[in-house]
Amino acid sequence: MTAVLDGLLGRITLYRLTLTLLLVLAAEALVLSVAGLLAYTPAELGGTLVAAVGGTIIGTRLMALILRLRPHGESSLITGLIVFLIMFPSSTAAGLGGILVAGLAAGASKFLLAFRGRHIFNPAAAGAVVATLLGVGAAAWWVANAYMLPVVVVGAALLLYRTRKLSMGAVFLGVALGILLVGLVQGGMAPGAGLQLVLTSYPVLFLLGFMMTEPLTLPPLRWQQWVFAAVVAVVFALQLSVGPVFLGPEFALVIGNAVAFLMGQRRGVRLSFTGSRRLTPTSTELAFAPAKPVRFRAGQYMELSMPHRRADSRGSRRVFSITSAPQQSDTVTFGLRTTESGSSFKKALLDLPKDARVTGTLVGGDFRLPRDPSVPLLLAAGGIGITPFLSQLRDLAARGETRDVVLVYVVRGEQEIAFRDELADLGARVVLFLPSGGDVPPLPGAWTHAGADPTAGNLLAAVPDLRRRTVLVSGSPRFIEEFRSAVREAGVPRVKTDAFLGY
Known part of the structure; x- marks a missing residue:
């Protein structure tokens, strides 16, 4: 069963899978609104969708134009749809303006709230935080409702499985549900009713599956991801306030992102293509010179970002295992399968001219040898x-x-x-x-x-x-x-x- 699921999920990139699931949620929300099953009218949801997605695209493209960088289209749509699903829907000029600000801030945060080419905070959460602090908008997390729960459950499960973050999810759910249920039970609610309330009214699963799995803001190692999940869960479940500001889920995630940033690769990796060699009729090794030595451990992978023309459904970011040793500071090499039916990304890699630039967006993975050298x-x-x-x-x-x-x-x-x-x-x-x-x-x-x-x-x-x-x-x-x-x-x-x- 797992092999079949892996085979199906392996045909689509994580970004395309996330985008597809978010589009399903957005479409479902509009249908539920038309049917009168949501508290928001179709006009409110339609206006919110346009403001959220439009603001995010504008913010992303504007900053990319200023900094002379190429924006990542799928990423912008994903961020905009998340902003749509978490901000308080509105049809008024003031309300839509606040949502537009959240979208603009979300798109711009990828460039402004970044360190050496690597953004620090989940863009959608950062946009909601900015809108809240400016007093122009607020996050309602209305995606958390009983009617949308089944799709959210399936989507979160697929994303956690696809990213191999099931253990991180277990930590988050254990801590968050534990704290929330203890509080509800102490308030006189039965445990079963409390669990039902949490799952249908709190954005536990959406936050976990659709936002905490965002790869660029995760620390690289499993134990670090557990710490990140626990921090987000505690802040989320305690429902704290600092002065007049309520620390909602968006604040919990931003705080967790800051902790993750301190533990992980704190800069993007700039690579210059130096050459390739054919390994077999169906595989090739590519070599790159890093602008600065890359920190990684043997067995880990790197995600490469290379926007290119006519990108297929697999997108412009792919993950490849590193074949070079960590001690080889002047060269980073990757081995990949290359066939005639390969992705547009791989074909673009194989056509790279000498000294072409590629960005390594993250380094991670726990597929490492045991520390004890005596273990056979x-x-x-x-x-x-x-x-x-x-x-x-x-x-x-x-x-x-x-x-x-x-x-x-x-x-x-x-x-x-x-x-x-x-x-x-x-x-x-x-x-x-x-x-x-x-x-x-x-x-x-x-x-x-x-x-x-x-x-x-x-x-x-x-x-x-x-x-x-x-x-x-x-x-x-x-x-x-x-x-x-x-x-x-x-x-x-x-x-x-x-x-x-x-x-």
């Missing part, structure tokens, strides 16, 4: 899933650290073996799985051919001590699901995974 490891790569492991093996070599590592490498054919020379030079013990048929090609000394498929029996035959090893798996959702099933059948209870969605 089995790294399983399906095709281009080899990329994070190459960075990790290069890192071990650069630090002179010796570990008991077995690399299981599953490819479709001999020509699809990427980084063969590098793996041989690193002295990696590789267990190779190739499709049946034909002779097995000559292999480096530390390599063995273990069969056509990584079944439980083949794995145990090739790696007899498999059960005592910590297993990390990287590749397509289907490969991960199949390999996880095989090692579980072999007696390994848990594996750590790194799914390449849409690769």
Whole structure:
């Protein structure tokens, strides 16, 4: 089931998925308004939608024009729709003016409230905060209502799953619901009624799924994301006031963003393209020179932003695993699958001229080796899933650290073996799985051919001590699901995974 879901979600970028879900919510709201099921008229919602989206687009494009930058269209629409769903709807000139200010501030905040090319605060939350502090508008978070709850639940669940932030969501819900329910129960409400009230009247799920998962304002590591979620939950649930200003959900998120900013990559990464090389008939490695050394840990990824003409549905931002070692300060490399049917983004990457500029918008990921060097490891790569492991093996070599590592490498054919020379030079013990048929090609000394498929029996035959090893798996959702099933059948209870969605 997870492989099917990963396959479906992998066909669309996170930005396009978020935009689609928000458009569904906006359309549903207008239908509910026409049916008389919302407290706001179609005129109020229509005017609010135009002011929120229009203000955000104007604010974004104006600042981009002043700073001579290219705006991100999908991001502007996402921000504008969120502003629409959280600001108090109105049809009066004053009310719409306040919403317009919130949209303008939201769009401009991506450039003005930024540090070295990386914005600090969730734009929609920042816009609502600015409008509130100026006294021209207020956030009502009217998206939190019983009629829209089912769509919000599904949308939040999809976004949390797509971004692999389910554990962060659990922390937020545990803290926020706990505090809110304790207060309601102490006030005399039954726990069940209190939970129903919270879910239908508080924007718990919308805030979590549609705003807290915004990638550019999240800290990079899982434990940092838990801290971020807890901070937002506490401020949100305590419903505090500072003087006349009520610290609503928008303030809670902005405060959490500030904490996240202090923990994460605090600047955008400016990269200059230096060259590429073909790894296999279907994969390529790209090399870039960073303007300043990039801080990352072996196994992490970077999101690249490259606005380009005729961008397809996957957009102008993509995530790629880093293949270089953290110690290689003058070069950052990425390995990616490249086929004729690839995305417009990948095609634009492959057509980059020398010294072309690309922006790395975030560095993150928890797909890292255990800290304890005595833990024996089995790294399983399906095709281009080899990329994070190459960075990790290069890192071990650069630090002179010796570990008991077995690399299981599953490819479709001999020509699809990427980084063969590098793996041989690193002295990696590789267990190779190739499709049946034909002779097995000559292999480096530390390599063995273990069969056509990584079944439980083949794995145990090739790696007899498999059960005592910590297993990390990287590749397509289907490969991960199949390999996880095989090692579980072999007696390994848990594996750590790194799914390449849409690769």
